Amino acid sequence: MSVLDPTRVCALGEVERAASLLSNGGLVAFPTETVYGLGASARDRGALRRIFTVKGRPPDHPLIVHIAASHQLLAWASYIPDAARRLADAFWPGPLTLILPKAPGVPDEVTGGASTVGVRVPAHPVAQALLRNFGDGIAAPSANLYGRVSPTRARHVADALGDSVDLILDGGTCEIGLESTIIDLSDGTARLLRPGAITRAMLEHVLGSPISLENPQGTPAPGQKPSHYAPKARVVLAAAEQAEATAARLAAQGCRVGHLAVAPSHHPGVWWLPLSLTLDQQAANLYQRLHEADALQLDMVVASLPRGHGIAEAIADRLSRAAERGDWH
Ligand code: TXA
Ligand code: MG
Numbered sequence: 228m229s230v231l232d233p234t235r236v237c238a239l240g241e242v243e244r245a246a247s248l249l250s251n252g253g254l255v256a257f258p259t260e261t262v263y264g265l266g267a268s269a270r271d272r273g274a275l276r277r278i279f280t281v282k283g284r285p286p287d288h289p290l291i292v293h294i295a296a297s298h299q300l301l302a303w304a305s306y307i308p309d310a311a312r313r314l315a316d317a318f319w320p321g322p323l324t325l326i327l328p329k330a331p332g333v334p335d336e337v338t339g340g341a342s343t344v345g346v347r348v349p350a351h352p353v354a355q356a357l358l359r360n361f362g363d364g365i366a367a368p369s370a371n372l373y374g375r376v377s378p379t380r381a382r383h384v385a386d387a388l389g390d391s392v393d394l395i396l397d398g399g400t401c402e403i404g405l406e407s408t409i410i411d412l413s414d415g416t417a418r419l420l421r422p423g424a425i426t427r428a429m430l431e432h433v434l435g436s437p438i439s440l441e442n443p444q445g446t447p448a449p450g451q452k453p454s455h456y457a458p459k460a461r462v463v464l465a466a467a468e469q470a471e472a473t474a475a476r477l478a479a480q481g482c483r484v485g486h487l488a489v490a491p492s493h494h495p496g497v498w499w500l501p502l503s504l505t506l507d508q509q510a511a512n513l514y515q516r517l518h519e520a521d522a523l524q525l526d527m528v529v530a531s532l533p534r535g536h537g538i539a540e541a542i543a544d545r546l547s548r549a550a551e552r553g554d555w556h
Contacts, residue, residue: 237353237396237397237398239356241394241396242353242356242357242360242396243360244394245257245357245360245361245394245396246357246360246361246362248393248394249266249267249268249274249361249365250268250361252267252268252271252273252274252277253267253274253393253394254266254267254274254277254278254281254391254392254393255267255357255392255393255394255395255396256370256378256381256384256388256392256394256395256396257353257354257357257365257367257395257396257398258351258353258354258381258396258397258398258399258401259293259322259349259350259351259354259367259401260321260322260349260350260351260354260401260402260403261322261349261401261403261404261405261406261407261423261424262369262370262377262378262379262401262404262405262406262514263369263370263377263378263379263380263381263383263384263395263401264291264293264349264354264365264367264368264369264370265278265281265282265367265368265369265370265384265388265392266293266357266365266366266367267365267366267367268361268363268364268365268366269290269292269303269333269334269337269363269364269365269366270334270363270364272334272336275290275334275336275337275366276336278290278366278367278368279336281388281391281392282368282371282372282373282388283372283373283374284368284373285373286336286339287339287340288339288368289337289338289339289341289343289344289345290336290337290339290345290366290367290368291324291345291346291347291366291367291368291407292333292337292344292345292346292347292364292365292366293346293347293348293349293354293358293364293365293366293367294346294347294348294358294364294365295348295355295358295359295362296319296320296348297315297316297319297348299363299364300315300327300346301330302330302363302364303327303329303330303333303344303346303364304325304327304328304329304330304344304346305327305328305329305330305331306327306328307327308327308412308415310412310417310434311325311327311412313433313434314410314412314430314433314434315348317429317433318425318429318433319347319348320348320349320350320355321348321349321350321425322347322349322350322403322406322407322408322423322424322425323347323407323408323410323423323425324345324346324347324407324408324409324410324421325345325346325347325410325412326343326344326345326409326410326411326412326413326420327343327344327346327412327413328342328343328344328413329341329342329343329344330344336366337366342413343411343413345409346364347407351398351401351402352398353396353398354398357396369406370383370384370387370388370392371383371384371387371388372387372388374457375387375457375458375459376457376458376514376517376518376521376549377406377514378514378518379400379401379404379511379514379515379518380399380400380401380515381395381396381397381398381399383514383518400511400515401511402511403423403424403510403511404510404511404512404513404514404515405423405424405510405513405514405538405541405542405545406421406423407421407423407424407425408421408422408423408424408425408426408430408541409421409423410430410438416439417430417434417436417438417439418438418439418440419438419439419440421544422540422541422544423541424510424538424541426536426537426538426540426541427440427536427540428536428537457548457549458517458518458520458521458528458549459520459521459524460485460517460520460521460525460526460527460528461526461527461528461550462527462528462530462546462549462550463477463527463528463529463530463550464529464530464531464532464546464547464550465529465530465531466531467531470486470488470529470530470531471486471488471492471493471494471497473529474486474492474494474497474529475492475494475496475497477527477529478494478496478497479496482526482527483498483523483524483525483526483527484496484497484498484525484526484527484528484529485497485498485499485500485520485523485525485527485528485529486498486499486500486528486529486530487500487502487513487516487528487529487530487531488500488501488502488531489501489502489503489504498520498523498525500516500519500520500528501516502516506533506535506537506538506539506542507538509533509542510538510541510542513542513545513546517549530546530550532546532547
């Protein structure tokens with residue numbers, strides 16, 4: 228494994244080396260505008276299986292296929308509904324994943340054995356350069372250990388996965404910082420499976436109709452179980468007015484506790500995990516703060532859910548999932 232100098236965006240030679248590694252069954256971590264992905268050729272079953280081993284991820288959790296441009300979509304999806312075409316035209320390249328009926332021959336390792344496939348065209352220039360150089364689909368989950376916080380910097384990937392990755396392309400800090408919005412269009416109804424930077428309102432504007440937020444089967448989509456975004460510290464949710472007092476009380480009980488907040492804590496026993504003022508910046512920095520909480524070996528992180536729609540929905544979704552885990556290691 229090699230990690231490039233984090234102060235510079237990777238050189239073209241490194242991208243060529245990465246593409247060649249992928250062609251030979253290698254695993255390459257690469258930046259996207261959302262989070263870093265752990266990539267393998269989406270046609271190489273052995274390499275795909277390695278992803279699951281390295282992440283410690285259950286084999287039935289499907290992977291997103293990343294492609295360079297929407298003209299490659301039919302290599303992965305058997306059918307492109309009009310709604311999917313319009314969303315792709317509006318938001319690709321960008322942080323949106325479409326769930327569509329899978330094309331014949333897409334490996335079960337990608338789909339988790341399902342009849343659908345998730346596809347997205349990332350916008351990050353390094354991801355684009357890698358995809359164009361490789362010329363085919365790259366399957367990539369977030370480049371973290373299963374159940375842990377997604378990486379938004381190359382350093383997070385190196386710390387979590389180390390030598391089990393063949394190469395980490397460093398493209399700096401991910402601009403959006405939360406995983407892509409996922410919309411399922413595979414069965415005629417649009418369903419939002421994961422909120423993200425492409426907001427429900429943006430999707431509804433393009434589609435011209437409301438989008439349901441629930442999963443009609445009542446079961447979470449694979450990989451959408453609550454614990455999916457948890458730091459080692461237990462995340463405790465509190466109303467904004469009570470969060471500081473909650474953190475102080477936990478500190479008084481002897482916990483190493485952090486407070487995720489815009490304003491610094493007044494209590495000396497509480498670690499302040501600073502949040503930016505704007506919601507976009509809060510989204511961009513959230514995972515960095517949770518990685519810091521892990522580095523500080525905090526037992527607990529007190530946080531408040533942002534109110535409102537848009538990116539607030541995605542932040543609230545990830546914080547709620549982290550909080551629902553209930554155990555603390
Ligand atoms: O922003 C992102 O989407 C990042 C970057 C690397 O692209 N990737 C990412 O991958 O977050 P991952 O594996 O951590 O989360 C992808 C989720 C899966 O957990 C699963 O819930 C959903 O996408 N997914 C993928 N294929 C699916 C399918 N066929 N049906 C339902 N859900 C699917
Ligand atoms: Mg993930």
